[in-house]
Amino acid sequence: EAQVTQNPRYLITVTGKKLTVTCSQNMNHEYMSWYRQDPGLGLRQIYYSMNVEVTDKGDVPEGYKVSRKEKRNFPLILESPSPNQTSLYFCASSTSQGSQPQHFGDGTRLSIL
Amino acid sequence: GENVEQHPSTLSVQEGDSAVIKCTYSDSASNYFPWYKQELGKRPQLIIDIRSNVGEKKDQRIAVTLNKTAKHFSLHITETQPEDSAVYFCAAGGYSTLTFGKGTMLLVSP
Numbered sequence: 001e002a003q004v005t006q007n008p009r010y011l012i013t014v015t016g017k018k019l020t021v022t023c024s025q026n027m028n029h030e031y032m033s034w035y036r037q038d039p040g041l042g043l044r045q046i047y048y049s050m051n052v053e054v055t056d057k058g059d060v061p062e063g064y065k066v067s068r069k070e071k072r073n074f075p076l077i078l079e080s081p082s083p084n085q086t087s088l089y090f091c092a093s094s095t096s097q098g099s100q101p102q103h104f105g106d107g108t109r110l111s112i113l
Numbered sequence: 114g115e116n117v118e119q120h121p122s123t124l125s126v127q128e129g130d131s132a133v134i135k136c137t138y139s140d141s142a143s144n145y146f147p148w149y150k151q152e153l154g155k156r157p158q159l160i161i162d163i164r165s166n167v168g169e170k171k172d173q174r175i176a177v178t179l180n181k182t183a184k185h186f187s188l189h190i191t192e193t194q195p196e197d198s199a200v201y202f203c204a205a206g207g208y209s210t211l212t213f214g215k216g217t218m219l220l221v222s223p
Contacts, residue, residue, distance in 0.1 A: 035213075042119075042202060045210055098210050
């Protein structure tokens with residue numbers, strides 16, 4: 001089954017404790033992206049990757065890091081999480097580029113106390 | 114960068130009525146305009162999309178129209194059903210990024 005898998009689905013943690021949210025897709029997609037969703041603000045792009053070892057900032061990259069060492073994986077790293085990063089996070093992938101239908105994962109709800 | 118405005122933020126209709134959600138975008142280089150439906154607690158799912166070389170696209174009860182000159186596009190849902198109740202997002206995309214509107218909560222009452 002074609003899918004985008006995120007882990008964990010839920011996480012409660014404390015300020016300053018490094019965390020990683022994993023994202024993996026099995027569709028051989030070149031393009032992967034991270035979004036955060038906050039009430040009333042819609043989905044905002046954090047980082048995206050056009051292919052292996054190619055990453056770039058989206059609209060709200062502050063406080064986040066990403067890496068793309070393998071085509072299927074695109075982890076989101078919060079080096080020193082803060083309460084304003086409490087949000088619902090979605091990973092998405094698509095063929096070739098951003099202007100293609102994006103397949104979303106089931107989301108990760110992060111709470112940072 | 115791209116800016117996408119979406120209206121209305123909430124829309125209540127009776128079952129069987131039509132619903133229209135409108136979006137405007139700012140970057141004339143955007144060439145891809147998808148619409149996503151998100152049910153409570155679930156991931157966004159693509160319901161229809163349109164590219165800048167097409168003015169209208171229809172898929173059963175849903176249709177999307179695009180006016181490139183005015184930089185706006187709209188989602189039309191006819192014969193609404195209670196299961197159409199969800200949050201709908203428009204988006205505008207170019208080569209590398211996709212910018213979303215803030216969403217419209219559609220409530221369809223039986």
